[in-house]
Amino acid sequence: MSVNQQAHTGPPYGQPQPGYQGYQQPAYGGQPLPGVPQSQYGAYNGPMPGYQQPVPPQGSLRAPPTSGAPPPATGASLPSGHLAYSQFGHGDVQNGIPASAAPMQRPPASQPFLPGSAPTPVSQTSTFQQYGPPPASVQQLSNHMAGMTIGSTTASAPPPAGLGYGPPTSVPPVSGSFSATGSGLYTPYTASQGPPPTSVSQGLPLAQPPFLGQPISTQRLPTQVPGFAPPPSSTGIGPSSYSPATGAPRPPTMPGPPLSGQTVAGPPTSQPNHISSPPPPSTMSGPHPGPPMSGLHGPPPPTHPPQPGYQMQQNGSFGQVRGPQPNYGGAYPGTPNYGSQPGPPPPPKRLDPDSIPSPIQVIEDDRSNRGSEPFVTGVRGQVPPLVTTNFLVKDQGNASPRYIRCTSYNIPCTSDMAKQSQVPLAAVIKPLATLPPEETLPYLVDHGESGPVRCNRCKAYMCPFMQFIEGGRRFQCCFCSCVTEVPPHYFQHLDHTGKRVDFYDRPELSLGSYEFLATVDYCKNNKFPSPxxxxxxxxxxxxxxxxxxxxxxxxxxxxxxxxxxxxxxxxxxxxxxxxxxxxxxxxxxxxxxxxxxxxxxxxxxxxxxxxxxxxxxxxxxxxxxxxxxxxxxxxxxxxxxxxxxxxxxxxxxxxxxxxxxxxxxxxxxxxxxxxxxxxxxxxxxxxxxxxxxxxxxxxxxxxxxxxxxxxxxxxxxxxxxxxxxxxxxxxxxxxxxxxxxxxxxxxxxxxxxxxxxxxxxxxxxxxxxxxxxxxEVGFDAVMRVRTSTGIRATDFFGAFYMSNTTDVEMAGLDCDKTITVEFKHDDKLSEDSGALLQCALLYTSCAGQRRLRIHNLSLNCCTQLADLYRNCETDTLINYLAKYAYRGVLGSPVKTVRDALINQCAQILACYRKNCASPSSAGQLILPECMKLLPVYLNCVLKSDVLQPGPEVTTDDRAYIRQLVTSMDVAETNVFFYPRLLPLTKADVDSDSLPAAIRNSEERLSKGDIYLLENGLNIFVWVGVNVQQGLIQNLFGVSSFSQISNALSTLPVLENPFSKKVRSIVDMLQVQRSRYMKLIIVKQEDKLEMLFKHFLVEDKSLSGGASYVDFLCHMHKEIRQLLS
CATH class of the missing domain: 3.40.50.410 (von Willebrand factor, type A domain)
Known part of the structure; x- marks a missing residue:
C-alpha cells in the first residue's frame, strides 16, 4: 500500500510548546496575556505588584498546630509462608503461560458493531474557524495513525470490564497455586468461527481492539442522576470509508524489526478474562527466536526515515531501551501461529508509545518551567502549576490553588458555547487544606459583635472584589451589583485610585482567603457551642x-x-x-x-x-x-x-x-x-x-x-x-x-x-x-458557594448531606476532604468583568470557636472556544469526571456510565478539532495542548475497579473505593488513577530528591532493576529477576532473589546508602499522602506480580481494559465519527 507521506508541523511532545496561534500562554510561560492590565487585579483594583504580606494585627494570627506525632509502634514481620493475595498465584510466569511447542489457537474474530444512525454534529458551524497561522503547538498524532490497514472489517468493540485502581485488598491470606484450567483469569481460546477478517483501509490501527461488545450508545442516564446526558453521538461505529488515496500522511517507521508474525484479534466477547501467551521470560528482551512463521507474509519494513518533529522521547527507564519486538506488541500481545495454516496478512505495527503524549513528560516540563517561581494570585483567571509541581503560593487576592482548583480558568460567556464544547465547568474545593510551613495560614478577623460586613441582598462576605463608592460610604457587591451602606465602624476614606487607605491592613480586602470570628447569630439556638x-x-x-x-x-x-x-x-x-x-x-x-x-x-x-x-x-x-x-x-x-x-x-x-x-x-x-x-x-x-x-x-x-x-x-x-x-x-x-x-x-x-x-x-x-x-477538623460545618451573576452552582460531589439545594452540611470536615462543585450558566457573562466564586464555610473549631472561612476566586470569561481550551486543567477535569461517573453507578448500569464518559470526552476533543485546530487530514488526531493527557487519564478512570472490576475485586472494595474517590483532592486522584512509577536501582544516594518517574508500562521495566510504584493506597516494590546480588543484600538483607520474603510489610533497616535512600523515598511518599500506604514486595514472575501489573495503566488490563495506545485509537475513531 503506497501512501504519500507528509511532514508534520507539530513539535515533539517532549519540548515546551510555543503559544497557541500567536497567543501567549500565561499558564506555561509565565508571560502576561496581551490586553490584561499589569495591575495585580485587572479590573478589580487589587494590590500592586510590590505588595508585601502585612504584619497581622496583634492576636489575630493563628500559629500552626504544635502537636507532634506519638512514637511509632514497631511491628513484627509475617511468617514467610503467608501471602496476602492468593488468587494471583500463577507460579513462575512472567506474563502469563509460557509459550509451548503446541500450536496456539487464534482468538475468535471480534464482534461487529451495528451500523448506526448518522451522528449529530457537535456544533452548528460546519467550517473550520481559523485564527491566524496554523498552530505549531497543537499535538498532531498522525504518525502511525493515518492510512493504515486494520485487521478486520468488523471494528472491534470496547472490551469487558477490568481491574481498576482501588487495590483489590480483600483477598484472604492463604497461599495457593494457580491452575490454568477453568480459572477466571486464563481460559484457553476456542477456535475462530466464521470467515477470516478482510483488510480495510482505516485512519487508525487498532493493534488490540480497545472496547467491548456493543456500540457506544446514545442512551441517556436517568434523570435522577443530574447532568448525565451528553449530546447524542452516532449509535454505531461502522468501518470507516477512508481510503489511503486521500493524502493522509503515511506512518513513519519505528525502530525495531517488523511485526511480521503477529496476528492480533480482539478478545472474544464471551470470555473476557484471558490473555494470550507471550514468549517465555528468557526471550523477553530480544526478538523471538522461535521457528520461522511460514505463510505469514507481512509488508516489507518501510525504509523511509521517521518524520521530522517526532523524535523518540527519552524513555525515562534505565539501561537499554527496548524497541517493539515481534510477537511482543505490548503487555499482552497476540499469539504467533506456530506451524499453523497461513493466516490473513498481519495488521500494521502498533503506534509507537514514545510518539504519543507522555504524562511523565508533561509533569517534568511543568516542574522545570513553573516550580522555581512562587505562584502569585493577583491576576484574574491564572492557571496554576500542576498538582505534581512543588511551588509556593503568594496570596494577593485570589485563593490559593491548594484551596480551589478549576476545570477551566476561562469560562465561556454563553451557555450555548459551554454546551458546544462540553467542557464541564467545575471547582474542586478543599476549604481546610493544610498549607506548607512556608505559607501563612488564613488570618482570623474579628469584627466584634456586629460580625462580618456583608452584601444586603445576596449576603456575600466582604472580599477584595467589592467596589467602594461615594467616598467610601457605600460599596457595590461584585456578585449581585447591589449597593450597601458601609457600617460606621467599618468606614475608611479612599485614596486617589478609589482604593481604601486601609486596604493592606485588612485581610478581607487584600487576600483571597481569610477567616472571620462568627457572632452568636451564626450559632445553633443562638448559643455559642461547647468544645x-x-x-x-x-x-x-x-x-x-x-x-x-x-x-x-x-x-x-x-x-x-x-x-x-x-x-x-x-x-x-x-x-x-x-x-x-x-x-x-x-x-x-x-x-x-x-x-x-x-x-x-x-x-x-x-x-x-x-x-x-x-x-x-x-x-x-x-x-x-x-x-x-x-x-x-x-x-x-x-x-x-x-x-x-x-x-x-x-x-x-x-x-x-x-x-x-x-x-x-x-x-x-x-x-x-x-x-x-x-x-x-x-x-x-x-x-x-x-x-x-x-x-x-x-x-x-x-x-x-x-x-x-x-x-x-x-x-x-x-x-x-x-x-x-x-x-x-x-x-x-x-x-x-x-x-x-x-x-x-x-x-x-x-x-x-x-x-x-x-x-x-x-x-x-x-x-x-x-x-x-x-x-484539623471543623465540626458542625455548613458550606455555601456564591457566584457572580451569569453562573450558579448546580451540583455537588463529596462526603456531605444536603437538606436544600444550596447548603452543603457536614457534621465534620477535615483538612483532607474536598467538595466538588459544578456550575451552569443562567445568563450571559461579560469578558470585561469575568466571573467570581466565593466559598464560605461556617464551622466550629476544635476549641469550640465558631468561625467563617472565606475563599474567593476570579476567573476570566471568553467568547472564543480557543481561549477556553487554552486555560483548562486536565487533572481537575479528571477529578470531576471520576466523581461524576462514580456517582452515576448508583443509578445507572456501569456500561451506560462508561459510554457517557467516552462520549463526553470525544465531544470535547471533536469540538476543539472542528473549531480551533487548523484544517488537516482526518487521519491526524489533534489534541489541545493542555488536554493532551485527557485520553490516557480517562482510560485510567474507565479501567478502575469501580467501572471495570476484575474477577477478584470484591463488592466491598468497589463500594469502598467509590466512597473514597468522591472526597479526594486533585493530587490524590492524579496518583490514584495514574500511579507514580520510580526506578530505584540508579537512584542518587547522595541526593535528597526523588528519582525521575517513568511511564506506567511493563515495556519500561528492566529485569535487572528494582522499581517502586505508589497510588496513594499502596506502595509496591518490584524486584527484577536479574537484579544484582549486592543490591538485594543492601535492600533486603538476604543473599539471593529467592530468599526475598513477600511477607515484609516494612523494609529492613540496614546501615548502607542504598537502604537509607530507598527508605527515605518511602518516607517522603508516605508524608505526601493522607493515608498510610501498605508496602507490598513483588518479585518478578511471582504470584503477586499480577496485582502489580494491574497498576501499569498504560498496558492492556487482564480483564479487558484497553491499553493507552488502543484507547487513543478508539478515541480518534469516535472523534472522526462525530466530525463526519
Whole structure:
C-alpha cells in the first residue's frame, strides 16, 4: 500500500510548546496575556505588584498546630509462608503461560458493531474557524495513525470490564497455586468461527481492539442522576470509508524489526478474562527466536526515515531501551501461529508509545518551567502549576490553588458555547487544606459583635472584589451589583485610585482567603457551642479480640490521647473523650476523675438505645488520666475469653449520637468494627453479596445501601454535628455500601483493613489512626458557594448531606476532604468583568470557636472556544469526571456510565478539532495542548475497579473505593488513577530528591532493576529477576532473589546508602499522602506480580481494559465519527 507521506508541523511532545496561534500562554510561560492590565487585579483594583504580606494585627494570627506525632509502634514481620493475595498465584510466569511447542489457537474474530444512525454534529458551524497561522503547538498524532490497514472489517468493540485502581485488598491470606484450567483469569481460546477478517483501509490501527461488545450508545442516564446526558453521538461505529488515496500522511517507521508474525484479534466477547501467551521470560528482551512463521507474509519494513518533529522521547527507564519486538506488541500481545495454516496478512505495527503524549513528560516540563517561581494570585483567571509541581503560593487576592482548583480558568460567556464544547465547568474545593510551613495560614478577623460586613441582598462576605463608592460610604457587591451602606465602624476614606487607605491592613480586602470570628447569630439556638468530644467505640466480639486488635487499640490510645488537636496557642486540647465497647450489647464506661476505678454500665436493650450515664462519660484527658489508663488496661482482659461472634452496628452510632446530644456538643465517633451486623437490632443487615449482578442492570444495587435506616440515622447525626469515622477489619463481606452511609453523609472517613493481621497491618492501622485523631477538623460545618451573576452552582460531589439545594452540611470536615462543585450558566457573562466564586464555610473549631472561612476566586470569561481550551486543567477535569461517573453507578448500569464518559470526552476533543485546530487530514488526531493527557487519564478512570472490576475485586472494595474517590483532592486522584512509577536501582544516594518517574508500562521495566510504584493506597516494590546480588543484600538483607520474603510489610533497616535512600523515598511518599500506604514486595514472575501489573495503566488490563495506545485509537475513531 503506497501512501504519500507528509511532514508534520507539530513539535515533539517532549519540548515546551510555543503559544497557541500567536497567543501567549500565561499558564506555561509565565508571560502576561496581551490586553490584561499589569495591575495585580485587572479590573478589580487589587494590590500592586510590590505588595508585601502585612504584619497581622496583634492576636489575630493563628500559629500552626504544635502537636507532634506519638512514637511509632514497631511491628513484627509475617511468617514467610503467608501471602496476602492468593488468587494471583500463577507460579513462575512472567506474563502469563509460557509459550509451548503446541500450536496456539487464534482468538475468535471480534464482534461487529451495528451500523448506526448518522451522528449529530457537535456544533452548528460546519467550517473550520481559523485564527491566524496554523498552530505549531497543537499535538498532531498522525504518525502511525493515518492510512493504515486494520485487521478486520468488523471494528472491534470496547472490551469487558477490568481491574481498576482501588487495590483489590480483600483477598484472604492463604497461599495457593494457580491452575490454568477453568480459572477466571486464563481460559484457553476456542477456535475462530466464521470467515477470516478482510483488510480495510482505516485512519487508525487498532493493534488490540480497545472496547467491548456493543456500540457506544446514545442512551441517556436517568434523570435522577443530574447532568448525565451528553449530546447524542452516532449509535454505531461502522468501518470507516477512508481510503489511503486521500493524502493522509503515511506512518513513519519505528525502530525495531517488523511485526511480521503477529496476528492480533480482539478478545472474544464471551470470555473476557484471558490473555494470550507471550514468549517465555528468557526471550523477553530480544526478538523471538522461535521457528520461522511460514505463510505469514507481512509488508516489507518501510525504509523511509521517521518524520521530522517526532523524535523518540527519552524513555525515562534505565539501561537499554527496548524497541517493539515481534510477537511482543505490548503487555499482552497476540499469539504467533506456530506451524499453523497461513493466516490473513498481519495488521500494521502498533503506534509507537514514545510518539504519543507522555504524562511523565508533561509533569517534568511543568516542574522545570513553573516550580522555581512562587505562584502569585493577583491576576484574574491564572492557571496554576500542576498538582505534581512543588511551588509556593503568594496570596494577593485570589485563593490559593491548594484551596480551589478549576476545570477551566476561562469560562465561556454563553451557555450555548459551554454546551458546544462540553467542557464541564467545575471547582474542586478543599476549604481546610493544610498549607506548607512556608505559607501563612488564613488570618482570623474579628469584627466584634456586629460580625462580618456583608452584601444586603445576596449576603456575600466582604472580599477584595467589592467596589467602594461615594467616598467610601457605600460599596457595590461584585456578585449581585447591589449597593450597601458601609457600617460606621467599618468606614475608611479612599485614596486617589478609589482604593481604601486601609486596604493592606485588612485581610478581607487584600487576600483571597481569610477567616472571620462568627457572632452568636451564626450559632445553633443562638448559643455559642461547647468544645467538641471524641468517643472511641470498640468492637469486642470474638474476631476483634482473637486478632489482637482490641489490645492494640487500647495500648495505642494510652499515648495517642495526649495528641488530640488543639488551637495553636492552647497548652492542652479542649476536646473531651468517652469510651464504649460492644458486641451484641453496649458497655458504657464512667471514667470520672474522682473514681479510683472505671465503672461499666451495660445496655442490652439495643432496640431503644439510651446513654445510662451523663456525668463521667465525657471527660478531660488530663483530669481523668489514671482512670482512663486503668480502663484501657482492663478492656483486653475483660473480653479475653469472649465467645460472642455477633455484632450490632446502628445502635453504636445511636449511642454516640445520644451522648453528644446530652452533652450539647458536636463531636466525632471513632468506630472500630469487624463483621456484618447480623445480631437482632435496628439496622441489622443480611449478606447480599452477589457477583452474578456484575455487568447487569441490577449491578447498581451493589453500590446502594440495603436499607434506608442508615440514611435517616445520618440525617440525625448531621443535625447534631456528630461525625462518624469508621475503621473496618473484615474477614468476609461486610456491606461497606450500607455501613459507610452514615460516615459518608456526615463527612467522615472509612478505613479498611481486610484480613487484618497484627504483623503486617498494625503499622498502617496505627499511622492512619494517629493522623485521623490529630488532624484539623471543623465540626458542625455548613458550606455555601456564591457566584457572580451569569453562573450558579448546580451540583455537588463529596462526603456531605444536603437538606436544600444550596447548603452543603457536614457534621465534620477535615483538612483532607474536598467538595466538588459544578456550575451552569443562567445568563450571559461579560469578558470585561469575568466571573467570581466565593466559598464560605461556617464551622466550629476544635476549641469550640465558631468561625467563617472565606475563599474567593476570579476567573476570566471568553467568547472564543480557543481561549477556553487554552486555560483548562486536565487533572481537575479528571477529578470531576471520576466523581461524576462514580456517582452515576448508583443509578445507572456501569456500561451506560462508561459510554457517557467516552462520549463526553470525544465531544470535547471533536469540538476543539472542528473549531480551533487548523484544517488537516482526518487521519491526524489533534489534541489541545493542555488536554493532551485527557485520553490516557480517562482510560485510567474507565479501567478502575469501580467501572471495570476484575474477577477478584470484591463488592466491598468497589463500594469502598467509590466512597473514597468522591472526597479526594486533585493530587490524590492524579496518583490514584495514574500511579507514580520510580526506578530505584540508579537512584542518587547522595541526593535528597526523588528519582525521575517513568511511564506506567511493563515495556519500561528492566529485569535487572528494582522499581517502586505508589497510588496513594499502596506502595509496591518490584524486584527484577536479574537484579544484582549486592543490591538485594543492601535492600533486603538476604543473599539471593529467592530468599526475598513477600511477607515484609516494612523494609529492613540496614546501615548502607542504598537502604537509607530507598527508605527515605518511602518516607517522603508516605508524608505526601493522607493515608498510610501498605508496602507490598513483588518479585518478578511471582504470584503477586499480577496485582502489580494491574497498576501499569498504560498496558492492556487482564480483564479487558484497553491499553493507552488502543484507547487513543478508539478515541480518534469516535472523534472522526462525530466530525463526519
Amino acid at each position: 467538641p468530644a471524641f468517643i472511641f467505640m470498640i468492637d469486642v466480639s470474638y474476631n476483634a479480640v482473637k486478632s489482637g486488635l482490641v489490645r492494640l487499640i487500647c495500648e495505642e490510645l494510652k499515648s495517642l490521647l495526649d495528641y488530640l488537636p488543639r488551637e495553636g496557642n492552647m497548652e492542652e486540647s479542649a476536646i473531651r473523650v468517652g469510651f464504649v465497647t460492644y458486641n451484641k450489647v453496649l458497655h458504657f464506661y464512667n471514667v470520672k476523675s474522682s473514681l479510683a476505678q472505671p465503672q461499666m454500665m451495660v445496655v442490652s436493650d439495643v432496640a431503644d438505645m439510651f446513654v445510662p450515664l451523663l456525668d463521667g462519660f465525657l471527660v478531660n484527658v488530663n483530669e481523668s488520666r489514671t482512670v482512663i489508663a486503668s480502663l484501657l488496661d482492663q478492656i483486653p482482659e475483660m473480653f479475653a475469653d469472649t465467645r460472642e461472634t455477633e455484632t450490632v452496628f446502628a445502635p453504636v452510632i445511636q449511642a454516640g449520637l445520644e451522648a453528644l446530644k446530652a452533652a450539647e456538643c458536636a463531636g466525632k465517633l471513632f468506630i472500630f468494627h469487624t463483621s456484618l451486623p447480623i445480631a437482632e437490632a435496628p439496622g441489622k443487615l443480611k449478606n447480599r453479596d452477589d457477583k452474578k449482578l456484575i455487568n447487569t442492570d441490577k449491578e447498581k444495587t451493589l453500590f446502594q445501601p440495603q436499607t434506608s435506616f442508615y440514611n435517616n440515622l445520618a440525617k440525625d447525626c448531621v443535625a447534631q454535628g456528630c461525625c462518624v469515622d469508621l475503621f473496618l477489619f473484615p474477614n468476609q463481606y461486610l456491606d461497606v455500601a450500607t455501613l459507610g452511609v452514615v460516615t459518608y453523609q456526615t463527612g467522615g472517613s472509612v478505613y479498611k483493613y481486610a484480613y487484618f493481621q497484627l504483623e503486617t497491618d498494625q503499622d498502617r492501622f496505627l499511622n492512619d489512626l494517629r493522623r485521623d485523631v490529630q488532624k
